[in-house]
Amino acid sequence: MNRELLTFPKGGIHPPEHKEISEHLQIERMPIPAEVDILLQQHFGAPCSPLVKKKDIVNEGDVIGTVSAGLGASVHASVTGTVKNIGTSPHPTSVKAPSITILTDTQAQPRTYGPADWKAMPRDEMLSRIKEAGIVGIGGAGFPTHVKLAPPPAAKVDTLLLNGAECEPYLTTDHRLMLESPGDVVGGASIILRILGINECKIGIEANKPAAIDAMEKAVKEASSNGQRISVVPLKVKYPQGSEKQLIQSLTGRKVPGFGLPFDVSVIVQNVGTAKAVYDAVCLAKPLYEKVVTISGKGISRPANLLVRIGTRLKDIVEYLGGTKNGLAKVVMGGPMMGFAIPTLDVPVMKTTSGVLFLTEDEIDLSPHGHCIRCGWCLDACPMGLSPNEIGVYVEAGRAEDTSQFGLFECFECGCCAFVCPARRPLVQFIRLAKMKAKK
């Protein structure tokens, strides 16, 4: 590829990619587990209230929880079966969270979906299909998509950006999705453009996925344009290229101001996986209840890109893949830069789960941290121009409340600072602590 690669100018790091472990593995459908735990909050906003009771029979794709007031997205039964319990399940960040456990009916036939002609569909119909399907931004925080795609009229959105950067090491979910279903992703982009009433879409993909870039370019060419201008833009490999503000800057040169939203600079960003989910929802009327998840790291017997039902417990995934290996030291939900370490394999897969990493001792560094030596490397690495070193020193000195002068609340916890820190200081942890204390 001889094109000049776009990127963001400030900060960033180049961690080892480790994508070779799973990038060549075709997406594989995991058999339906005996039980699933559907968490009632898998999105940004209010938790869902259950719509079913114990012993109810539910079908694959039925709505089983919904948000009556406020921001939220419905959750669906990912299997056909009986509601076994309405209780709690381990949650990757909240320790325990309300969930619905469904006992799978092993005799049930899988539900099938037929395509509909979305091109004749009115905008409101498309939006309500997205809402009914419970789609959230599956690349990150899980913001409800039907809300994001209906921005306030004052926001003059002119460009849709699809995030295919997948800058986190190890993860190959978006890579395989773009390689194996590029038409669906581009179809999803077309639908979103129609909903937004605009014609400009840029799909940003890091240049370490040339096959995905080729596949996506081909799919764009094959799609009938209808006046839409969809383009694939290779991006320089640099973490955090897929962070919303950095991606917007790389692709458009625009800078989202602190505490601002993408539509402040007239763009909307969606993950490529979300675009595929939008396509499934609008074109097939299929709710979001399964998810491609990268299972990787040296601690798992067989790495894979698995298509699993939402609610599948990690221990069932581990069992299906032949167990864990000796030396396993950390299990991470998400990528190694921003994912959450989890204490138990009873945690279920959520809509926003992009991967589960089984990391061995030699893949992580657990040595204790020392004092800040003021090398300033974190200042060079921070894509937001913040001062993680100072925040850390202030927190240690018991002055967390005084750290907003260093841009504390502009930090999105990408982890670049802690990655480069030679004193191994837990800077993201210091920053989270400072945020908690400064909010009080």
Place this chain on the structure above:
Amino acid sequence: MNSETRQAIWNVSVSPHIRRGVSVERIMWTVSASLMPPLILSVFIFGIQTLLITFVSVASCVAAEAVSQKLLHRPVTIRDGSAVVTGLLLAYIVPPGVPFWMPILGAVMSIYVAKHLLGGIGFNIFNPALIGRAFLVATFPVAMTSAWLIPIRDLSIFKYVGSGVDAVSTATPLYVLKHYGMAGLTERFGSTLKMYGDFFLGWQPGSIGETSALFLILGGLYLLYKGYITWHVPVSIIVTAGFLTWVFGGERYFTGDPILSVISGGLILGAIYMATDYVTSPTQPSAKLIFGAGIGVLTVLIRLKGGYPEGICYAILLMNPLAPALETWFRPKRFAPPKGAMK
């Protein structure tokens, strides 16, 4: 929760879960390694006793670190290599004819007083090795300002072993220049061109590890390549000192010799290895340039107008306490701070 899955104990520390792998230890040991060529060369310039002095200095710095941390009830961190770097640098800035035990006192001052009494690594205000040297200059002024040796040219590396300082001492180029001018310098060290060559390689009277501009620059380039230092401070110091010497260093304005001023004395060693010390220098490029320029100005001021022929040590020590202020005045440029945010 299922009981059988709970037996596994995994680490659940906060993200990021991977690290770059360049630790304080690796930085310190790499810096130490890059300081080896000047040490080996010093054996061929001043004789084998430079190894003994350096060994005593390093060993006493490491011992002082361990004892200091024990005394202060802190974890002992001698494995991080920072005391080794201090020990090497302390030896490099003492004359090659000093008694071998002298660095022990410097080490106690460097490590216990200048480093650990101020809080340990990351908290010292002044460069520890330079504080050690300043202490030795104050307590042993004769040895520290006159134990210079005439460079060996015939590989007789045992020449100065056991001989008293007074018998062999000579004067450094900067001393000769200060008191006898350019004419005195050429009379003693040969033509300007010969001096450029000799001094650049390291054959000039001076402290143990400061004489070879060539090897120090090579070491500095290696650290630059590794990304452990940046060019700002060394270049700023050298350019400022060279320029000011050119303007004010001669008998008339604009007749000073900038090259000689840079390759003699401790300017290169100080610029590359001391002024770039993370703790005692600022982090932002513009602050680094100002910091370096300040050192350059003070060095030339001391050299030309002060009582000492060499000024880099005190110039750095005078700029060190300004580093926190420079750090406050020069902050990284924020991505796009919210309107009305504190800067």
